[in-house]
Amino acid sequence: MELIPAAVEAFSEKYTTQESALMHQLNRETHLKVELPHMLSGQVQGQFLSMVSHMIRPTRILELGTYTGYSAICLAAGLTAGGLLHTVDINEELETLCQQYFEASGNAHRIKMHIGKAADIIIQLDEVFDLVFIDADKAGYEHYYDLVWDKLRPGGFILADNVLYHGQVLAPEAEQGRQAKAMIRFCEKVLADDRAEQVLLTIRDGLLMIRKK
Numbered sequence: 001m002e003l004i005p006a007a008v009e010a011f012s013e014k015y016t017t018q019e020s021a022l023m024h025q026l027n028r029e030t031h032l033k034v035e036l037p038h039m040l041s042g043q044v045q046g047q048f049l050s051m052v053s054h055m056i057r058p059t060r061i062l063e064l065g066t067y068t069g070y071s072a073i074c075l076a077a078g079l080t081a082g083g084l085l086h087t088v089d090i091n092e093e094l095e096t097l098c099q100q101y102f103e104a105s106g107n108a109h110r111i112k113m114h115i116g117k118a119a120d121i122i123i124q125l126d127e128v129f130d131l132v133f134i135d136a137d138k139a140g141y142e143h144y145y146d147l148v149w150d151k152l153r154p155g156g157f158i159l160a161d162n163v164l165y166h167g168q169v170l171a172p173e174a175e176q177g178r179q180a181k182a183m184i185r186f187c188e189k190v191l192a193d194d195r196a197e198q199v200l201l202t203i204r205d206g207l208l209m210i211r212k213k
């Protein structure tokens with residue numbers, strides 16, 4: 001399902017800061033060489049993540065789901081001096097490409113990539129996060145929310161991607177796939193959580209922005 005009309009998307013892309021040459025190259029290389037390139041955040045969402053990071057000025061960021069590193073580079077842009085972004089992906093084949101682009105971004109020293117299952121890595125991290133970006137397997141979102149909650153500082157933010165799941169969340173239940181159902185369960189869980197306030201942004205595939213009260 002087309003969530004955002006193509007003309008609106010094009011208008012949004014036109015009036016959003018353009019990708020740097022490096023991010024354009026990463027976008028192109030991902031499309032040419034890596035499976036499922038639609039997973040990459042892209043220009044508008046990438047710029048939004050960078051803006052959020054610049055607004056918060058985080059010292060610690062956690063990202064679940066690195067893929068080819070596009071969103072990690074955008075998020076790392078707003079880190080304070082001495083800040084660090086931990087990013088986790090289960091797919092070790094992505095690591096070399098990610099590291100190459102982290103180096104080229106000039107922020108490799110602020111990005112630590114972990115290879116493994118998100119749930120296993122989260123519990124190993126002894127950190128207090130200002131910002132968490134959840135963008136790994138959709139079935140895991142509820143669990144990741146529970147695992148990161150106590151590691152998120154009061155006033156900290158969680159951004160969860162793909163909560164509209166290509167519009168499938170709007171389809172009759174019988175036509176929803178497993179992932180769309182997981183996104184609805186996740187949104188319901190956050191909605192019922194008095195410790196949080198949230199806004200669902202209809203950017204790209206839907207971003208749920210959550211603040212820990």
Ligand SMILES: C[S@@+](CC[C@H](N)C(=O)[O-])C[C@H]1O[C@@H](n2cnc3c(N)ncnc32)[C@H](O)[C@@H]1O
Nearest residue numbers: 039040041065067070071089090117118136137
């Ligand atoms: C949607 S992509 C991430 C896109 C990236 N954040 C961006 O915006 O460019 C999801 C990634 O999650 C990873 N993934 C899937 N299941 C995972 C798990 N259990 N733990 C960690 N990473 C996982 C996949 O290998 C994939 O690279």
